[in-house]
Structure formats: structure tokens, C-alpha cells
Amino acid sequence: MIEFKLPSLGSDMDDGKLIAWHVRPGDAVKKGQVIAVVDTSKAAIDIECWHDGVVHELITELGQTIPVGTVMARLLAPGEAAPVGAAPTSRQRVSPAARQRAAELGLDLAHVVGTGPQGAIGLEDVERAAAPAPKPAASAVSAASTPADRAAEMRKSIAAAMGRSKREIPHYYLSETVPMGRALEWLRTANAQRPVTTRLLPAVLLLKAVALAVRDCPEMNGLFVDGAFTPAAAAHIGVAISLRQGGLAAPALHDAGSKGLDELMRDLADLVKRCRAGSLRSSEMSDPTITVTNLGDQGVESVFGVIYPPQVALVGFGRVTERPWAEAGRVTVMPALTASLSADHRVSDGHRGALFLARLRDLLQRPEEL
Amino acid sequence: MTPQDIRAGVIDAIRNIAPEVEADALVADRPLRSQVDLDSMDWLNVIVGFHERFGVDIPEADYAKLTSLDAIVAYLAAKVE
Numbered sequence: 045m046i047e048f049k050l051p052s053l054g055s056d057m058d059d060g061k062l063i064a065w066h067v068r069p070g071d072a073v074k075k076g077q078v079i080a081v082v083d084t085s086k087a088a089i090d091i092e093c094w095h096d097g098v099v100h101e102l103i104t105e106l107g108q109t110i111p112v113g114t115v116m117a118r119l120l121a122p123g124e125a126a127p128v129g130a131a132p133t134s135r136q137r138v139s140p141a142a143r144q145r146a147a148e149l150g151l152d153l154a155h156v157v158g159t160g161p162q163g164a165i166g167l168e169d170v171e172r173a174a175a176p177a178p179k180p181a182a183s184a185v186s187a188a189s190t191p192a193d194r195a196a197e198m199r200k201s202i203a204a205a206m207g208r209s210k211r212e213i214p215h216y217y218l219s220e221t222v223p224m225g226r227a228l229e230w231l232r233t234a235n236a237q238r239p240v241t242t243r244l245l246p247a248v249l250l251l252k253a254v255a256l257a258v259r260d261c262p263e264m265n266g267l268f269v270d271g272a273f274t275p276a277a278a279a280h281i282g283v284a285i286s287l288r289q290g291g292l293a294a295p296a297l298h299d300a301g302s303k304g305l306d307e308l309m310r311d312l313a314d315l316v317k318r319c320r321a322g323s324l325r326s327s328e329m330s331d332p333t334i335t336v337t338n339l340g341d342q343g344v345e346s347v348f349g350v351i352y353p354p355q356v357a358l359v360g361f362g363r364v365t366e367r368p369w370a371e372a373g374r375v376t377v378m379p380a381l382t383a384s385l386s387a388d389h390r391v392s393d394g395h396r397g398a399l400f401l402a403r404l405r406d407l408l409q410r411p412e413e414l
Numbered sequence: 415m416t417p418q419d420i421r422a423g424v425i426d427a428i429r430n431i432a433p434e435v436e437a438d439a440l441v442a443d444r445p446l447r448s449q450v451d452l453d454s455m456d457w458l459n460v461i462v463g464f465h466e467r468f469g470v471d472i473p474e475a476d477y478a479k480l481t482s483l484d485a486i487v488a489y490l491a492a493k494v495e
Contacts, residue, residue, distance in 0.1 A: 239465075240461055240462050245455060246454070247454065313459070341453035
């Protein structure tokens with residue numbers, strides 16, 4: 045029997061409210077399939093299943109708010125037979141106080157989600173299960189999900205993650221001016237031959253360059269968990285996307301380093317669209333390994349960001365402006381931007397950070413190789 | 415297609431990307447992107463919207479001409495003819 049748990053939705057989200065099941069007991073599910081939708085302070089997030097199997101039992105009820113890690117459903121592994129006659133909760137640990145309270149309330153413990161050690165049901169779990177659950181219809185808006193409430197919740201989530209970052213991560217900051225003349229000229233030529241629907245944005249070059257630069261500086265790309273850094277095998281770039289109603293999310297562009305520019309552009313457009321529409325996937329929320337924020341559109345020259353824990357680096361890009369540029373004894377006008385790095389001093393030093401920015405700058409001088 | 419039709423289509427395409435925009439609140443001869451919060455991805459999507467609605471090709475070199483609502487309508491009107 046496989047326990048399907050609510051996956052991590054990023055470090056700033058600790059719980060979610062189930063708003064839909066897309067599967068029923070007896071349904072076959074595939075790895076990567078969206079099986080549920082959970083509402084969070086940032087968006088409704090499609091929860092993907094990470095196992096092949098057959099749904100045996102749905103545990104979480106619609107409207108229930110559950111912490112990350114809660115067992116939401118039980119699945120039978122491929123080929124596994126359903127247990128005969130065994131109530132799914134037969135081995136459930138229940139505290140005596142919880143059992144007594146459940147009996148008083150006439151509550152069936154099979155419907156209570158345990159949040160104690162090893163899923164044990166405590167008194168609190170019984171009280172929570174006994175509280176009338178809201179009955180969300182697909183389009184129903186509960187009191188907690190008005191735009192103002194959502195904005196307040198999102199502010200709280202961002203505050204929690206950023207507060208934790210500034211408490212725990214000793215940031216250091218570096219910046220580098222990156223000449224963009226070659227990259228923009230290359231882009232102009234490439235886009236001149238493309239219909240508007242397949243044109244590339246400069247942001248795509250920047251994202252690809254970051255994904256390639258971390259290959260040479262793996263200590264910028266990965267997660268710092270339980271006192272140790274684990275570099276990531278691929279660059280899943282969290283793209284900071286501002287939301288129209290305020291706030292932001294930074295879902296992942298998966299394995300950006302291995303994608304061509306066209307694919308990356310399509311994926312970026314899709315990600316921005318779904319992020320704004322409030323329809324992201326759980327894997328996108330949970331697995332970015334480095335974040336990129338591009339505030340150039342808003343007109344600032346540089347941005348020194350706050351690292352999104354448990355990541356260890358954030359790359360910021362400012363606006364492209366024409367600047368006087370001295371090279372080989374001559375002064376010319378050059379479009380350029382300021383690239384910045386906020387990095388975790390527990391994992392890397394300024395020297396390595398400087399190498400990373402230098403590599404990033406070099407990559408952007410050879411756009412045809414991106 | 416009358417200029418009024420084009421204007422309505424343009425506003426529709428903008429609102430498709432930035433639903434908070436109120437058509438009446440747009441000053442027609444002021445730069446659009448100083449009135450509406452559009453990042454470069456939004457702006458590209460607005461232009462894709464023009465392309466799809468009006469069936470015209472808009473080269474990247476022409477983006478600079480698409481400043482105000484009036485300028486966009488005039489540009490598209492010349493292309494649609």
C-alpha cells in the first residue's frame with residue numbers, strides 16, 4: 045500500500061485546503077497525473093501523483109485544510125491486491141483521549157486524519173474532524189478566499205519565507221555589469237524571421253545563461269536542508285512572477301539547461317500564464333533549485349534579492365540601459381544590464397560567486413551558443 | 415473594419431491580459447505602458463492578441479510605434495486596409 049501525502053508546496057506554504065479530487069477509489073493513476081487540487085494562499089495548485097497505482101481509498105475530505113505531509117489517499121501498487129476485509133485504519137494509532145472523545149461525538153475514527161507521530165490520531169484531530177467542514181462547490185468562494193483574504197494570506201506566506209531566509213541565511217551580494225549588445229542584436233535578427241507567436245524575449249536568454257552558468261558553479265544550485273547542502277543534478281529555475289492581484293510566486297522551469305530557447309520560451313509563457321491564472325502544479329512549487337528575478341521591466345537598474353529557502357542563491361537582473369562603454373581605449377554606447385547574485389555564505393564564498401557572475405556574463409556574449 | 419471596431423478590439427486584447435483595466439480610464443494619447451502594468455511577457459501577449467484578432471503581422475521593429483491607444487489603432491488601421 046502506498047501512502048500518498050500532500051507534497052511540499054514550497055517553503056512558504058505549510059498547508060493547503062483540498063478543493064477537488066480528480067480520481068475515485070478504483071481508478072488507475074499514473075506517475076505525474078494530477079489527482080487533486082489544493083488551494084493555498086498563492087494559488088490553486090494541481091497536486092501530482094508520484095506513483096503508478098490504483099486508488100484504494102481517499103482520506104482527505106473536500107474542504108479540509110491539511111498540513112504538508114498528511115496522508116491524503118492510499119494507493120495500491122501495481123499488481124498489489126486490495127487487502128481483504130481489513131479496515132484501512134485497523135492499525136491506526138489513536139490516543140485514549142481521542143478515542144473517548146470520538147465515541148462521545150459518535151465520530152467514526154476511520155474518517156479522522158491523524159497528525160501525530162506516525163499518523164496517530166490525537167484529541168485535536170478528533171476535534172478538527174468533528175468541526176463542520178465547509179462544503180465547497182467547484183465555484184464556491186468561502187469566506188477565506190475573497191481576494192482581500194487571499195492577498196493577506198499571501199503576504200503572510202511571503203513574510204514567513206522571507207523572514208526565515210533573513211534569519212537563517214547569511215547572504216552575501218555581488219553585482220556585475222553585463223554588456224547586452226551582442227545578445228540583443230542576435231535576438232533582433234532571430235526575431236525578425238519569426239512570426240509574433242514564436243518570438244523570443246530577452247528573459248529567455250538570461251534564464252538559459254543562468255542554467256548553464258550553474259553547471260560550472262554547482263554550489264549556487266541546490267538545497268540547504270538539515271545543516272547540509274545538496275547540489276541539484278539539474279537547474280530547475282524558479283522564475284519570480286508578480287501576480288496581478290499583488291504578491292508573487294516563483295514556480296520552476298524544469299531543467300532549463302537542457303532545453304532549447306524555443307522550448308524554454310514556450311514553457312516560460314505557459315508558466316506565466318498558468319501562474320497568473322492560479323493554476324500551478326505541485327512539482328513546480330516544490331522543486332526550484334535557484335531563483336531568478338527580473339525586475340528590469342519595472343525599470344529598476346539592479347535588484348538584490350532575498351534567497352528563497354531552502355535554496356542557496358538568487359540571481360537578479362535589472363533594466364537594459366544604454367551606457368557609455370570603454371573598451372580597447374575607446375568609448376562607445378553599449379546596452380547593458382546589472383546582474384546580481386545573492387548567495388548563501390554557508391555554502392559558497394564571494395570568490396565562487398564572482399566566478400559564477402563572470403561565467404554568466406561570458407555566456408551572454410555568445411548568444412548563438414545558448 | 416471601422417476605427418471604432420479596431421479600438422474596441424485593441425481594448426479587448428489589452429483587457430484579456432490585464433483584466434483590471436477599465437476602458438474608460440485609459441487616456442488615448444498617453445503611452446499605454448505608463449497606464450497599464452504590462453511586463454515584457456504581457457506586452458508580447460498583447461501583441462500576439464492584436465495579431466490574432468486582426469490577422470496582421472507586426473514585426474518586432476514596429477513595436478516602438480505601438481505607444482498610445484491612438485497610435486496602436488492608427489497602426490493597425492493602416493495594416494488592416
